[in-house]
Amino acid sequence: MSRHRPVALVNPPDLDAVYHNVVAVSEHLGLSYIAAVLRREGIPVVLVDADALRLDEAEAIRRTLACEPAMVGITLTFRTVDPAYRIAGRVKAASPDTHVTVGGQHATFAFREMLGECPALDSVVRGEGEMTALELARAVLTGSPLEGIKGLAYRDGADGVALSPPRPLVKDLDRLPFPARDTLDELIASQGAFPLVSVLWTRGCPGACTFCNTHSFYRLGGGPAWRARSVGNILAELEQLGARYGLRYIYTTDDNFIGPGELGRSWVIGLAQALIDRDLGISFEVDTRADSLDEELLALLRQAGLASAFIGLEAGTQRLLDTWGKGTSVEENQTAVALLRRHGILYSMAGFIMFSPYGTLEDVAENTRFLLRLDNATYWNISQSLRLFPGARIIEQLRRDGLLLPNYSHSMAYGYRFRDPRVGALAQAIRLNYGLEASSADALHDYVQITTLLFERRLAKMGLAGIDGPDLAGFRQATAACLREMYQANASLVLDGVALAEAGWNPASFNARAALHRGQLAEITDRTKEAFQRYLDSVVALLGGAA
Numbered sequence: 096m097s098r099h100r101p102v103a104l105v106n107p108p109d110l111d112a113v114y115h116n117v118v119a120v121s122e123h124l125g126l127s128y129i130a131a132v133l134r135r136e137g138i139p140v141v142l143v144d145a146d147a148l149r150l151d152e153a154e155a156i157r158r159t160l161a162c163e164p165a166m167v168g169i170t171l172t173f174r175t176v177d178p179a180y181r182i183a184g185r186v187k188a189a190s191p192d193t194h195v196t197v198g199g200q201h202a203t204f205a206f207r208e209m210l211g212e213c214p215a216l217d218s219v220v221r222g223e224g225e226m227t228a229l230e231l232a233r234a235v236l237t238g239s240p241l242e243g244i245k246g247l248a249y250r251d252g253a254d255g256v257a258l259s260p261p262r263p264l265v266k267d268l269d270r271l272p273f274p275a276r277d278t279l280d281e282l283i284a285s286q287g288a289f290p291l292v293s294v295l296w297t298r299g300c301p302g303a304c305t306f307c308n309t310h311s312f313y314r315l316g317g318g319p320a321w322r323a324r325s326v327g328n329i330l331a332e333l334e335q336l337g338a339r340y341g342l343r344y345i346y347t348t349d350d351n352f353i354g355p356g357e358l359g360r361s362w363v364i365g366l367a368q369a370l371i372d373r374d375l376g377i378s379f380e381v382d383t384r385a386d387s388l389d390e391e392l393l394a395l396l397r398q399a400g401l402a403s404a405f406i407g408l409e410a411g412t413q414r415l416l417d418t419w420g421k422g423t424s425v426e427e428n429q430t431a432v433a434l435l436r437r438h439g440i441l442y443s444m445a446g447f448i449m450f451s452p453y454g455t456l457e458d459v460a461e462n463t464r465f466l467l468r469l470d471n472a473t474y475w476n477i478s479q480s481l482r483l484f485p486g487a488r489i490i491e492q493l494r495r496d497g498l499l500l501p502n503y504s505h506s507m508a509y510g511y512r513f514r515d516p517r518v519g520a521l522a523q524a525i526r527l528n529y530g531l532e533a534s535s536a537d538a539l540h541d542y543v544q545i546t547t548l549l550f551e552r553r554l555a556k557m558g559l560a561g562i563d564g565p566d567l568a569g570f571r572q573a574t575a576a577c578l579r580e581m582y583q584a585n586a587s588l589v590l591d592g593v594a595l596a597e598a599g600w601n602p603a604s605f606n607a608r609a610a611l612h613r614g615q616l617a618e619i620t621d622r623t624k625e626a627f628q629r630y631l632d633s634v635v636a637l638l639g640g641a642a
């Protein structure tokens with residue numbers, strides 16, 4: 096039994112119902128890795144992933160304080176800055192000698208503002224956190240000075256902030272232990288439903304998109320823009336997860352699964368071949384770039400179990416795509432989607448920025464037509480405006496162009512104005528219309544797409560593909576037709592919004608139009624559920640009840 100007081104690692108709750116409707120539950124792997132590293136060094140850890148466990152703030156605070164932690168580490172995104180501050184304040188009030196730190200991509204770039212805004216914070220861990228968190232915990236537990244701990248910003252004197260040199264990246268990711276699975280265990284025990292199991296196979300991204308902070312995050316401490324675990328190390332973890340949880344579906348949280356150049360490509364080929372040879376029976380989903388896909392790679396990945404790929408398409412016009420510094424073309428993006436579809440791999444809800452501060456109403460219309468052409472005008476995609484994340488290059492560009500709000504601060508994801516205020520008015524109206532109808536439709540859309548894909552693959556594997564049980568294909572097509580109606584309803588709302596904006600923006604007319612849309616979407620969602628239930632029943636019948 097360790098003589099150390101524990102370290103509590105907290106992911107604050109995000110109590111937004113719409114967010115919960117759309118985003119699947121998945122544990123915070125960043126904290127889980129830190130927990131595993133500290134435990135390996137004999138430091139006890141309590142993981143409080145309130146977001147994944149859907150705990151409220153009071154329960155998150157109760158669990159954190161209950162273990163009398165020597166140190167509390169809190170992660171956050173722009174959406175959870177306030178609950179993070181409140182939790183820090185409550186910990187400090189209850190236990191003034193407990194060291195309170197925050198970390199993650201957001202805090203890494205907003206550290207100075209955050210230390211200024213929240214007196215309860217003692218430090219900020221910047222960059223990749225495992226080694227810094229370990230050294231910080233050791234220093235706190237032994238009462239040693241923080242000086243010399245790389246990757247840290249900490250209070251120095253009355254109002255000073257000391258900044259240590261950046262933390263170099265972990266050279267060999269295989270040296271890290273597998274992430275702690277406390278949250279997953281509790282999700283399975285408490286929720287009965289089998290949650291998404293997330294894994295991390297690579298870190299970093301070679302891209303330099305202007306709206307993203309990942310590349311500057313992983314370049315802070317120098318080192319390669321993209322690193323991968325060895326195939327053997329990945330398989331060892333999959334087998335462990337398989338033995339423990341009977342794993343069938345994997346969500347990889349990698350920013351960019353297929354790394355740069357030949358290095359990235361041969362690594363993926365090696366992994367895919369190993370997954371095929373080992374035949375673990377898993378399906379998985381990845382995030383990747385459009386320009387890293389090709390026939391040979393996708394054929395192999397399909398065989399290895401790749402079910403879905405998230406590609407950041409971002410825009411349907413080249414001008415907007417160039418403002419994001421994506422380095423791909425609209426044609427390349429469309430080709431990538433067609434390629435995925437040809438290989439029977441789902442191209443999931445895309446990274447898409449419908450509304451840009453530099454965009455025109457014509458850009459909005461063209462983005463909408465682009466999503467319709469790709470059969471992907473989900474409400475999430477048609478409603479996304481640029482979000483500002485600290486560390487993203489676009490922030491300074493907006494400042495230079497006089498579009499950043501004078502009172503901009505790190506948690507203001509929409510802290511800018513639009514060159515064409517009519518685009519801004521439409522963007523806000525569409526975003527505020529993202530309620531339960533739209534998020535339920537999107538959630539159903541995703542569920543239908545991935546479940547159909549996995550069933551079709553299973554039928555194929557059992558040699559039942561093409562055997563048209565009670566009109567299976569008919570039910571599948573009927574469901575797909577409902578999804579297209581969703582896309583059409585969403586797209587028409589935006590295009591009507593564009594016409595309203597061109598005619599002189601009138602919020603009341605748009606609200607009436609939006610109410611119509613919500614009614615339409617709710618009705619289509621009900622019909623989609625019925626159609627899909629008929630499909631599911633016939634699949635189950637075909638599988639002889641063995642679904």
Ligand code: B12
Nearest residue numbers: 109123125168169170172173198199201220223224348484
């Ligand atoms: C998987 C994922 C999710 C999952 C799971 C949650 C999670 N974060 O793991 C889900 C789907 C739930 C999710 C949801 C959202 N996400 Co998300 N998510 C990611 C993603 C793609 C990977 C996270 C991951 O596994 N990284 C790998 C691990 C090892 O790294 P890490 O989490 O950064 O943690 C390391 C360091 O950052 C640091 N660290 C992190 N936290 C802490 C805390 C302490 C105390 C310490 C010491 C160190 C430390 O040490 C860790 C180990 O090295 C990241 C992108 C990214 N590259 O991280 C976006 C990201 C975190 N998400 C983001 C966003 C915007 C969201 C959403 C708001 C999206 C939405 N719906 O609108 C929601 C809201 C979540 C919330 N409640 O706040 C943004 C946050 C940007 C910002 N500045 O706020 C990111 C950075 C993507 C991006 N670049 O835009 N997300």
